[in-house]
Amino acid sequence: MKSIGVFTSGGDAPGMNACIRSVVRTGLYLGLDVYGIKYGYNGMIDGDIYKMKSYSVSNIVQRGGTILKSARSKDFMTKEGRAKAYEQLKKRGIEGLVAIGGDGTFTGANIFYEEYGIPIVGAPGTIDNDLYGSDYTIGFDTAVNTALDAIDKIRDTANSHDRVFFIEVMGRHSGYIAIQSGIGGGAELVMVPETSTTIGDVIQTLKEGRDNQKTSSIVVVAEGGEQGDALEVAAKVAKELPDLDIRVSTLGHIQRGGSPTSYDRILSSRLGMAAVEGLVNGEKNVMVGVVNDKIAYTSFKLAISKAKPINPELMRLVDILSI
Numbered sequence: 663m664k665s666i667g668v669f670t671s672g673g674d675a676p677g678m679n680a681c682i683r684s685v686v687r688t689g690l691y692l693g694l695d696v697y698g699i700k701y702g703y704n705g706m707i708d709g710d711i712y713k714m715k716s717y718s719v720s721n722i723v724q725r726g727g728t729i730l731k732s733a734r735s736k737d738f739m740t741k742e743g744r745a746k747a748y749e750q751l752k753k754r755g756i757e758g759l760v761a762i763g764g765d766g767t768f769t770g771a772n773i774f775y776e777e778y779g780i781p782i783v784g785a786p787g788t789i790d791n792d793l794y795g796s797d798y799t800i801g802f803d804t805a806v807n808t809a810l811d812a813i814d815k816i817r818d819t820a821n822s823h824d825r826v827f828f829i830e831v832m833g834r835h836s837g838y839i840a841i842q843s844g845i846g847g848g849a850e851l852v853m854v855p856e857t858s859t860t861i862g863d864v865i866q867t868l869k870e871g872r873d874n875q876k877t878s879s880i881v882v883v884a885e886g887g888e889q890g891d892a893l894e895v896a897a898k899v900a901k902e903l904p905d906l907d908i909r910v911s912t913l914g915h916i917q918r919g920g921s922p923t924s925y926d927r928i929l930s931s932r933l934g935m936a937a938v939e940g941l942v943n944g945e946k947n948v949m950v951g952v953v954n955d956k957i958a959y960t961s962f963k964l965a966i967s968k969a970k971p972i973n974p975e976l977m978r979l980v981d982i983l984s985i
Protein backbone atom coordinates (compact mmCIF):
# COMPACT_ATOMS: atom_id res chain seq x y z
CA MET A 663 0.00 0.00 0.00
CA LYS A 664 1.42 3.35 -1.07
CA SER A 665 -1.33 5.82 -0.53
CA ILE A 666 -4.12 6.27 2.03
CA GLY A 667 -6.94 8.72 2.68
CA VAL A 668 -8.31 9.96 5.98
CA PHE A 669 -11.64 11.60 6.74
CA THR A 670 -13.96 12.50 9.60
CA SER A 671 -17.67 11.89 9.33
CA GLY A 672 -20.86 12.18 11.39
CA GLY A 673 -21.04 14.27 14.56
CA ASP A 674 -17.67 15.79 15.39
CA ALA A 675 -15.91 14.89 18.62
CA PRO A 676 -13.02 16.46 20.56
CA GLY A 677 -9.89 14.47 19.75
CA MET A 678 -10.67 13.98 16.06
CA ASN A 679 -7.88 16.42 15.22
CA ALA A 680 -5.41 14.52 17.38
CA CYS A 681 -6.44 11.36 15.53
CA ILE A 682 -6.03 12.99 12.09
CA ARG A 683 -2.59 14.20 13.15
CA SER A 684 -1.62 10.71 14.24
CA VAL A 685 -2.90 9.12 11.03
CA VAL A 686 -1.03 11.63 8.86
CA ARG A 687 2.23 11.41 10.74
CA THR A 688 2.16 7.62 11.09
CA GLY A 689 1.43 7.33 7.38
CA LEU A 690 4.30 9.64 6.47
CA TYR A 691 6.59 7.82 8.92
CA LEU A 692 5.80 4.58 7.10
CA GLY A 693 6.53 6.20 3.72
CA LEU A 694 2.92 6.50 2.54
CA ASP A 695 1.23 9.35 0.74
CA VAL A 696 -1.61 10.62 2.90
CA TYR A 697 -4.65 12.40 1.51
CA GLY A 698 -7.11 14.40 3.59
CA ILE A 699 -10.71 14.06 2.44
CA LYS A 700 -12.89 16.98 3.51
CA TYR A 701 -16.54 16.86 4.66
CA GLY A 702 -16.60 13.09 5.10
CA TYR A 703 -18.22 11.05 2.36
CA ASN A 704 -19.49 14.22 0.65
CA GLY A 705 -15.92 15.36 0.00
CA MET A 706 -15.04 11.89 -1.25
CA ILE A 707 -17.84 12.10 -3.80
CA ASP A 708 -16.97 15.68 -4.81
CA GLY A 709 -13.21 15.13 -4.92
CA ASP A 710 -12.54 17.58 -2.09
CA ILE A 711 -9.28 15.81 -1.41
CA TYR A 712 -5.74 17.14 -0.82
CA LYS A 713 -2.33 15.73 -0.11
CA MET A 714 -1.29 16.23 3.48
CA LYS A 715 2.17 16.92 4.82
CA SER A 716 3.49 16.82 8.34
CA TYR A 717 2.92 20.57 8.71
CA SER A 718 -0.72 20.13 7.62
CA VAL A 719 -1.41 18.79 11.10
CA SER A 720 0.77 21.15 13.14
CA ASN A 721 -0.85 22.87 16.13
CA ILE A 722 -4.08 20.88 16.04
CA VAL A 723 -3.58 18.26 18.77
CA GLN A 724 -5.21 20.61 21.30
CA ARG A 725 -8.07 21.79 19.10
CA GLY A 726 -11.68 20.62 19.23
CA GLY A 727 -13.69 20.03 16.05
CA THR A 728 -12.05 18.62 12.95
CA ILE A 729 -9.81 20.41 10.44
CA LEU A 730 -11.15 18.03 7.78
CA LYS A 731 -14.73 19.15 8.56
CA SER A 732 -17.55 16.66 8.87
CA ALA A 733 -20.92 15.83 7.38
CA ARG A 734 -23.66 13.24 7.43
CA SER A 735 -23.84 12.33 3.75
CA LYS A 736 -27.14 11.41 2.10
CA ASP A 737 -25.50 10.91 -1.31
CA PHE A 738 -23.18 8.20 -0.03
CA MET A 739 -26.26 6.18 0.88
CA THR A 740 -26.91 5.79 -2.85
CA LYS A 741 -25.10 3.40 -5.22
CA GLU A 742 -24.37 6.29 -7.59
CA GLY A 743 -22.82 8.34 -4.78
CA ARG A 744 -20.53 5.50 -3.76
CA ALA A 745 -19.51 4.87 -7.37
CA LYS A 746 -18.46 8.52 -7.72
CA ALA A 747 -16.54 8.32 -4.43
CA TYR A 748 -14.70 5.23 -5.61
CA GLU A 749 -13.73 6.92 -8.90
CA GLN A 750 -12.30 9.89 -6.99
CA LEU A 751 -10.14 7.58 -4.88
CA LYS A 752 -9.02 5.51 -7.87
CA LYS A 753 -8.04 8.63 -9.80
CA ARG A 754 -5.63 9.58 -7.01
CA GLY A 755 -4.34 6.06 -6.39
CA ILE A 756 -5.75 5.96 -2.84
CA GLU A 757 -5.63 2.31 -1.81
CA GLY A 758 -6.83 2.39 1.79
CA LEU A 759 -8.92 4.60 4.07
CA VAL A 760 -9.03 5.63 7.70
CA ALA A 761 -12.58 6.62 8.63
CA ILE A 762 -12.94 8.54 11.88
CA GLY A 763 -16.56 8.55 12.98
CA GLY A 764 -19.42 6.68 14.58
CA ASP A 765 -22.00 4.05 13.66
CA GLY A 766 -23.35 5.89 10.60
CA THR A 767 -19.81 6.30 9.25
CA PHE A 768 -19.02 2.63 9.76
CA THR A 769 -22.31 1.50 8.24
CA GLY A 770 -21.29 3.38 5.09
CA ALA A 771 -17.73 2.05 5.26
CA ASN A 772 -18.95 -1.52 5.54
CA ILE A 773 -21.13 -1.19 2.42
CA PHE A 774 -18.33 0.58 0.53
CA TYR A 775 -15.89 -2.21 1.38
CA GLU A 776 -18.35 -4.89 0.35
CA GLU A 777 -18.96 -3.17 -3.00
CA TYR A 778 -15.43 -2.11 -3.92
CA GLY A 779 -13.11 -4.10 -1.66
CA ILE A 780 -11.14 -1.03 -0.64
CA PRO A 781 -9.55 -1.65 2.78
CA ILE A 782 -10.97 0.63 5.46
CA VAL A 783 -10.05 0.87 9.11
CA GLY A 784 -12.33 2.93 11.32
CA ALA A 785 -11.35 4.90 14.40
CA PRO A 786 -14.27 5.34 16.83
CA GLY A 787 -14.94 9.07 16.88
CA THR A 788 -18.13 9.93 18.75
CA ILE A 789 -18.95 11.48 22.10
CA ASP A 790 -21.65 8.82 22.57
CA ASN A 791 -19.27 5.96 23.45
CA ASP A 792 -21.73 3.57 21.85
CA LEU A 793 -19.43 1.40 19.74
CA TYR A 794 -18.70 -2.18 20.65
CA GLY A 795 -15.00 -3.03 20.38
CA SER A 796 -13.57 -0.03 22.20
CA ASP A 797 -13.94 0.69 25.89
CA TYR A 798 -13.93 4.39 25.09
CA THR A 799 -14.45 6.42 21.95
CA ILE A 800 -12.75 9.63 20.85
CA GLY A 801 -14.44 12.64 22.47
CA PHE A 802 -16.37 10.83 25.16
CA ASP A 803 -14.07 11.78 28.02
CA THR A 804 -14.05 15.44 26.98
CA ALA A 805 -17.85 15.46 26.62
CA VAL A 806 -18.25 13.97 30.11
CA ASN A 807 -15.94 16.60 31.57
CA THR A 808 -17.82 19.38 29.78
CA ALA A 809 -21.13 18.05 31.10
CA LEU A 810 -19.63 17.71 34.56
CA ASP A 811 -18.45 21.29 34.56
CA ALA A 812 -21.95 22.42 33.61
CA ILE A 813 -23.55 20.22 36.28
CA ASP A 814 -21.23 21.67 38.94
CA LYS A 815 -22.28 25.17 37.96
CA ILE A 816 -25.96 24.29 37.92
CA ARG A 817 -25.58 22.69 41.34
CA ASP A 818 -24.44 26.04 42.77
CA THR A 819 -27.56 27.83 41.64
CA ALA A 820 -29.84 24.85 42.42
CA ASN A 821 -28.54 24.88 45.94
CA SER A 822 -28.96 28.65 46.40
CA HIS A 823 -32.62 28.48 45.35
CA ASP A 824 -33.61 25.08 46.76
CA ARG A 825 -34.49 23.86 43.28
CA VAL A 826 -34.73 20.58 41.43
CA PHE A 827 -32.88 20.59 38.10
CA PHE A 828 -33.41 18.19 35.24
CA ILE A 829 -30.26 18.31 33.12
CA GLU A 830 -30.33 16.73 29.69
CA VAL A 831 -27.13 15.38 28.20
CA MET A 832 -26.40 13.96 24.74
CA GLY A 833 -25.71 10.37 23.77
CA ARG A 834 -28.42 9.55 21.23
CA HIS A 835 -29.50 6.04 22.38
CA SER A 836 -26.65 5.63 24.81
CA GLY A 837 -26.55 6.59 28.48
CA TYR A 838 -22.77 6.65 28.90
CA ILE A 839 -22.38 10.43 29.11
CA ALA A 840 -25.33 10.57 31.51
CA ILE A 841 -24.11 7.90 33.88
CA GLN A 842 -20.54 9.18 34.09
CA SER A 843 -21.40 12.86 34.40
CA GLY A 844 -24.19 11.95 36.83
CA ILE A 845 -21.89 10.04 39.14
CA GLY A 846 -19.14 12.66 38.89
CA GLY A 847 -21.63 15.45 39.47
CA GLY A 848 -23.35 13.78 42.42
CA ALA A 849 -26.75 13.48 40.75
CA GLU A 850 -29.65 12.15 42.81
CA LEU A 851 -30.87 10.18 39.82
CA VAL A 852 -29.64 9.33 36.32
CA MET A 853 -32.12 8.32 33.64
CA VAL A 854 -30.59 6.31 30.79
CA PRO A 855 -32.15 4.61 27.76
CA GLU A 856 -30.58 1.27 28.72
CA THR A 857 -32.68 0.82 31.85
CA SER A 858 -36.26 1.60 32.68
CA THR A 859 -36.96 4.46 35.08
CA THR A 860 -40.59 5.36 35.68
CA ILE A 861 -41.88 8.78 36.66
CA GLY A 862 -42.87 7.04 39.91
CA ASP A 863 -39.19 6.22 40.50
CA VAL A 864 -38.23 9.87 39.96
CA ILE A 865 -40.90 11.07 42.35
CA GLN A 866 -39.89 8.56 44.99
CA THR A 867 -36.22 9.61 44.77
CA LEU A 868 -37.09 13.28 45.08
CA LYS A 869 -39.43 12.63 48.01
CA GLU A 870 -36.80 10.55 49.79
CA GLY A 871 -34.29 13.35 49.28
CA ARG A 872 -36.70 15.83 50.83
CA ASP A 873 -37.26 13.46 53.79
CA ASN A 874 -33.48 13.36 54.21
CA GLN A 875 -33.32 17.16 54.43
CA LYS A 876 -32.06 17.65 50.89
CA THR A 877 -33.02 21.10 49.70
CA SER A 878 -31.97 20.72 46.09
CA SER A 879 -31.59 17.85 43.65
CA ILE A 880 -30.05 17.10 40.29
CA VAL A 881 -31.54 14.58 37.89
CA VAL A 882 -29.45 13.82 34.80
CA VAL A 883 -31.58 12.77 31.84
CA ALA A 884 -29.97 11.10 28.85
CA GLU A 885 -31.58 12.06 25.56
CA GLY A 886 -33.31 9.11 23.96
CA GLY A 887 -34.84 7.75 27.16
CA GLU A 888 -38.27 6.11 27.43
CA GLN A 889 -39.80 8.98 29.43
CA GLY A 890 -38.92 11.58 26.79
CA ASP A 891 -36.56 14.54 27.00
CA ALA A 892 -35.78 16.50 30.16
CA LEU A 893 -38.61 18.97 29.53
CA GLU A 894 -41.14 16.17 29.24
CA VAL A 895 -39.84 14.40 32.35
CA ALA A 896 -39.89 17.66 34.31
CA ALA A 897 -43.47 18.40 33.21
CA LYS A 898 -44.67 14.96 34.31
CA VAL A 899 -42.96 15.31 37.71
CA ALA A 900 -44.24 18.87 38.20
CA LYS A 901 -47.78 17.58 37.74
CA GLU A 902 -47.36 15.15 40.65
CA LEU A 903 -45.22 17.37 42.89
CA PRO A 904 -46.45 20.93 42.23
CA ASP A 905 -44.73 22.36 45.29
CA LEU A 906 -41.26 21.68 43.86
CA ASP A 907 -39.37 24.54 42.22
CA ILE A 908 -38.24 22.82 39.01
CA ARG A 909 -35.94 24.01 36.25
CA VAL A 910 -34.64 22.28 33.11
CA SER A 911 -31.29 22.71 31.40
CA THR A 912 -30.43 21.04 28.11
CA LEU A 913 -26.66 21.10 27.64
CA GLY A 914 -26.71 20.46 23.88
CA HIS A 915 -23.82 20.90 21.51
CA ILE A 916 -21.38 22.41 24.00
CA GLN A 917 -20.72 18.74 24.76
CA ARG A 918 -19.26 18.28 21.27
CA GLY A 919 -16.78 21.15 21.42
CA GLY A 920 -13.73 22.28 23.31
CA SER A 921 -10.16 21.26 23.73
CA PRO A 922 -9.81 17.49 24.19
CA THR A 923 -8.75 16.15 27.58
CA SER A 924 -5.37 14.46 27.95
CA TYR A 925 -7.18 11.11 27.90
CA ASP A 926 -8.83 11.90 24.58
CA ARG A 927 -5.63 13.21 23.00
CA ILE A 928 -3.73 10.06 23.93
CA LEU A 929 -6.55 7.70 22.97
CA SER A 930 -6.97 9.49 19.62
CA SER A 931 -3.24 9.37 18.93
CA ARG A 932 -3.06 5.67 19.76
CA LEU A 933 -6.05 4.86 17.58
CA GLY A 934 -4.70 6.89 14.66
CA MET A 935 -1.39 5.09 14.74
CA ALA A 936 -3.04 1.67 15.10
CA ALA A 937 -5.46 2.42 12.26
CA VAL A 938 -2.61 3.09 9.80
CA GLU A 939 -0.51 0.20 11.06
CA GLY A 940 -3.59 -2.00 10.74
CA LEU A 941 -4.13 -0.96 7.11
CA VAL A 942 -0.50 -1.62 6.24
CA ASN A 943 -0.68 -5.02 7.93
CA GLY A 944 -3.76 -6.06 5.95
CA GLU A 945 -6.66 -5.12 8.23
CA LYS A 946 -9.80 -4.17 6.33
CA ASN A 947 -13.43 -3.55 7.14
CA VAL A 948 -12.70 -3.20 10.86
CA MET A 949 -12.79 -0.64 13.62
CA VAL A 950 -9.74 -0.21 15.78
CA GLY A 951 -10.39 0.18 19.48
CA VAL A 952 -8.80 -0.02 22.88
CA VAL A 953 -10.05 -2.89 25.02
CA ASN A 954 -8.54 -3.30 28.49
CA ASP A 955 -5.83 -0.86 27.40
CA LYS A 956 -4.83 -2.99 24.41
CA ILE A 957 -5.36 -2.26 20.73
CA ALA A 958 -8.06 -4.50 19.23
CA TYR A 959 -9.68 -4.72 15.79
CA THR A 960 -13.40 -5.50 15.55
CA SER A 961 -15.41 -5.94 12.36
CA PHE A 962 -17.55 -2.93 11.45
CA LYS A 963 -20.60 -5.17 11.56
CA LEU A 964 -20.00 -6.13 15.18
CA ALA A 965 -18.90 -2.65 16.24
CA ILE A 966 -22.17 -1.11 15.09
CA SER A 967 -24.59 -3.91 15.92
CA LYS A 968 -23.48 -5.36 19.23
CA ALA A 969 -24.71 -3.60 22.35
CA LYS A 970 -22.20 -2.15 24.78
CA PRO A 971 -24.12 -2.28 28.05
CA ILE A 972 -23.48 0.16 30.86
CA ASN A 973 -21.76 -1.47 33.80
CA PRO A 974 -24.64 -2.24 36.26
CA GLU A 975 -22.29 -1.40 39.12
CA LEU A 976 -22.41 2.23 37.99
CA MET A 977 -26.21 2.29 38.16
CA ARG A 978 -26.05 0.80 41.65
CA LEU A 979 -23.51 3.44 42.61
CA VAL A 980 -25.92 6.26 41.74
CA ASP A 981 -28.58 4.62 43.92
CA ILE A 982 -26.27 4.16 46.88
CA LEU A 983 -24.64 7.60 46.72
CA SER A 984 -27.90 9.48 46.37
CA ILE A 985 -29.41 8.58 49.78
Ligand code: F6P
Nearest residue numbers: 673764788789790832833834918
Ligand atom coordinates in the same frame (compact mmCIF):
# COMPACT_ATOMS: atom_id res chain seq x y z
O1 F6P B 1 -23.67 11.28 17.84
C1 F6P B 1 -23.25 12.45 18.45
C2 F6P B 1 -24.42 13.34 18.77
O2 F6P B 1 -23.95 14.52 19.39
C3 F6P B 1 -25.52 12.69 19.62
O3 F6P B 1 -25.17 12.64 20.99
C4 F6P B 1 -26.69 13.57 19.31
O4 F6P B 1 -27.89 12.87 19.47
C5 F6P B 1 -26.47 13.91 17.85
O5 F6P B 1 -25.09 13.71 17.59
C6 F6P B 1 -26.85 15.31 17.47
O6 F6P B 1 -26.66 15.44 16.09
P1 F6P B 1 -26.67 16.82 15.30
O7 F6P B 1 -25.38 17.52 15.57
O8 F6P B 1 -26.82 16.42 13.89
O9 F6P B 1 -27.81 17.62 15.85
